[in-house]
Amino acid sequence: MNHRSHVSTEDRAAAQSLVAEIEEQERDLVLPRFTHDDAWRLGCLLVELATERALPVAIDVRKGPQQVFHAGLEGSTADNDSWIARKVRVVERFGASSFLVGQRSRARGLEFNEQHELALxxxxxxxxxxxxxVDGVGIVGVVTVSGLPQADDHALVVEGLRAFAGR
Known part of the structure; x- marks a missing residue:
């Protein structure tokens, strides 16, 4: 397949900067453990943050393939659940945050779905x-927010994980 660049030079530069920032977040946000109770507490913490700000989001926390926590806040829709499933598949397939995977493609001047020939x-x-x-284990789950612009969805998850980890 011919992977022509569809991303402007400015967007590529911005994506390259974001890639480094997100990679640092992923190195920093490693937990000592992650139980079902932890998944529930993380989900509740994200609901509190979103509710305080009246954010119209859906929140999902998975441990392995199991959905342990899911909440659809006022203003979210069933479409957010579809976005969650699509973002989770990216994390599971590529072993990195959905934002990082997308920005890595943009930094190369490509659109993710075209680059990897995956269905939208x-x-x-x-x-x-x-x-x-989890430290010494690797990826054991996925936490997802959907309903805001993508950088804001990502930032809310990072804020929630930092608070949960006590950082």
Whole structure:
């Protein structure tokens, strides 16, 4: 397949800067453990943050393939659930946050779905899904927010994980 660049030079530069920032977040946000109770507490913490700000989001926390927590706040829709599933597939397939995977493609001047020849209806490399990593184990789950612009979805997840990890 011919992967022609569809991303402007300015967007590529911005994406390159974001890639480094997100990679640092992923290195920093590693937990000592992650139980079902932890997944529930992380989900509740994100609901509190979103509710305080009246954010119209859906929040999802998974441990392995199991959905342990899901909440649709006022203003979110069933479409957010579809976005969550598509973002989670990106994390599970590529082992990195959905925002990082998408920005890596943009930094190369490519659109994610074209680059990887993946269906838009199945994979969304947009911000909001973040791998839950446990020290010495690796990725054990995914935490996702959907309903805001992608950078804001990602930022809310990072804020929630930082608060949860006590950082």
């Amino acid at each position: 209806q199945e994979y969304a490399a947009h911000g909001g899904a973040f791998p839950v990593r």
